[in-house]
Amino acid sequence: MKEKLNFIDLNNKYIFYTLVGMIVFVLTYINNHFFYNYVEIRDKQEITTLAKTIHYKFNNCKESLNECLDDVNRYLVELKPYVEVHILENSSKELLEYKNIKERHLDRKIVELANYLKENKRFELKISVIKYSTPIIFFSTLRSITFSIDDILSEIYKNGLLKTYEWYMKEAIYLRSLHVVAFVVFSILLMKLLQYRQLQYNNQLNQQNLLIVKLSKDLGDSIETENELKNMLNELKTKDIDLFSKMNQYNSIINPPIDLLKYNDIILLDPESIIFKCRKVLEKIISEIYTKNVGDIDFKSLDVMIKELQINKLLNKKALSYANTIKAFGNISAHPDLKNPFEFTQNDAKIISNALILLIEELSINNN
Numbered sequence: 001m002k003e004k005l006n007f008i009d010l011n012n013k014y015i016f017y018t019l020v021g022m023i024v025f026v027l028t029y030i031n032n033h034f035f036y037n038y039v040e041i042r043d044k045q046e047i048t049t050l051a052k053t054i055h056y057k058f059n060n061c062k063e064s065l066n067e068c069l070d071d072v073n074r075y076l077v078e079l080k081p082y083v084e085v086h087i088l089e090n091s092s093k094e095l096l097e098y099k100n101i102k103e104r105h106l107d108r109k110i111v112e113l114a115n116y117l118k119e120n121k122r123f124e125l126k127i128s129v130i131k132y133s134t135p136i137i138f139f140s141t142l143r144s145i146t147f148s149i150d151d152i153l154s155e156i157y158k159n160g161l162l163k164t165y166e167w168y169m170k171e172a173i174y175l176r177s178l179h180v181v182a183f184v185v186f187s188i189l190l191m192k193l194l195q196y197r198q199l200q201y202n203n204q205l206n207q208q209n210l211l212i213v214k215l216s217k218d219l220g221d222s223i224e225t226e227n228e229l230k231n232m233l234n235e236l237k238t239k240d241i242d243l244f245s246k247m248n249q250y251n252s253i254i255n256p257p258i259d260l261l262k263y264n265d266i267i268l269l270d271p272e273s274i275i276f277k278c279r280k281v282l283e284k285i286i287s288e289i290y291t292k293n294v295g296d297i298d299f300k301s302l303d304v305m306i307k308e309l310q311i312n313k314l315l316n317k318k319a320l321s322y323a324n325t326i327k328a329f330g331n332i333s334a335h336p337d338l339k340n341p342f343e344f345t346q347n348d349a350k351i352i353s354n355a356l357i358l359l360i361e362e363l364s365i366n367n368n
Contacts, residue, residue, distance in 0.1 A: 271349035279330025
C-alpha cells in the first residue's frame, strides 16, 4: 500500500489540485445521485397523494361535473404544487388544465401517475398528473461544483443583478453547492494527509537507501564513492524507461538468473531476490569483461574486478556508478546484517533493475 503512494507526485501542485477536483466531483456525483433518487421517490408520492385527493373530490362531489372541476381547480390554485395536471373526458376533450413548472426544471426527468390513478370511473375522466423531477446527475454535479455560475449569469443577463439576487435567495440556489464546500475541505485535508504520508515514505526510503550505501561491503571509507552512489540513486529514481521491454531486449544477458516470465510475480512476492539476481548478472558481466580484457579471474572478488577494470579504463564513470549501485544493494541482499535488517521494497528492486539495464546499455555504447 505504501508503494502505491509513490505512483504520483503529490508535491506537484497541478497534480495535487487535479486530484482534489476529481475527488470533489466524485463525492458530489454520489451525493447528487442518492439525493435525487430520494427526490424522485418523494415526487412520486406527492403526485400520488395529489391524484388521490382529486379522485376523492370527484367521488364525493354532490354537484355537477363543472362545479366539481371548479372545486378541483380552486384546490390546485390554493395549493400551488409544482406539477402539470390535465383532466380530460374520454373523448379526449380537455376539461381542466393546471401548470405550475419552474422554467429551470423543464429539462428534468418526468414522473407520472401509476395507471390505476389515471381514470376516474364516476365521471369517466382521464387524469394526468406529471412532475419534472430529477435532472441528469452529471450536469447537476457540474452545476453544484461550479456554484451554478452558468444559471446565475443567464439570470443576470435576463433580469439584472438585483432580481437575480432575489431569485437566488428565494429559490435557495445556494443549497446546490453547500455540500461541495464540505467536500472541498475534506478532499484538501485528505490529499494533505496523503502528501504527508508520501513524504514520510520517501524520507524513509531515502534513509534506508543511504544506509545501504554506508553499510555496503567493500566500500571502505571512500567518501567519493559514497557520494557517487547517493547521486546515482537520486538519478535512477527519476529515470523513466520501459523496463520490461528493455529486459526482454537483453534477455540473453540477464537470463539466467533473471527469468522474465517470473519477474513480475517475484518482484511482488520477494523483491530482495530480484536485487540479488541483479547482482549475479552484474558479476557475470564484469567477469566476462575482466576475462576478455585483463586475464583470469583467479577467485577475485567482484569489488576487486570492478576496481581493476576502472584502473584499466574499461569502465567509464557512469558504468562504474551503475555497477557500484547494484553491488551496494546486492551485497546487503546477499549478506544481510542482522544488527541492521532491511526489508527491500518493489521500488528498490525496480531501481536496481533500471541500474542493470542502464549499465548494459552503457557498456554496449562503449563497445560500439
